[in-house]
Amino acid sequence: MNVRFSRQANRDLEDAYLFHAERNPDQARRLLDDVISAALSLSTFPDRGSPQPNAAGRPFRRLIEKGHVIVYVVDDHGVIVLRIVHGARDLDALFAEFD
DSSP states (O other), rough: OOOOHHHHHHHHHHHHHHHHHTTHHHHHHHHHHHHHHHGGGGTOOOSEEEEOOOTTTTOEEEEEEETEEEEEEEEEEEEEEEEEEETSOOOHHHHHTTT
């Protein structure tokens, strides 16, 4: 199964890297490697993330890796990673974006 990253997910990764790189560039690279690897691993078992209900009825799922929430959907073409955000963010507001 194919895994694709939305533009917003790519921006999220860049923002996470820049935030952590200010303190420790090596740690920032390892964090991104781990989060990206977790997202790419959805190609073999895409339904392992927790379902996330929302008003729009789209079957969002979320997977947590290194304190970051990977928000994604599975469709006929594979996995689409929509967002990657730190778990301390207001996740209710994040998921409301998709309603």
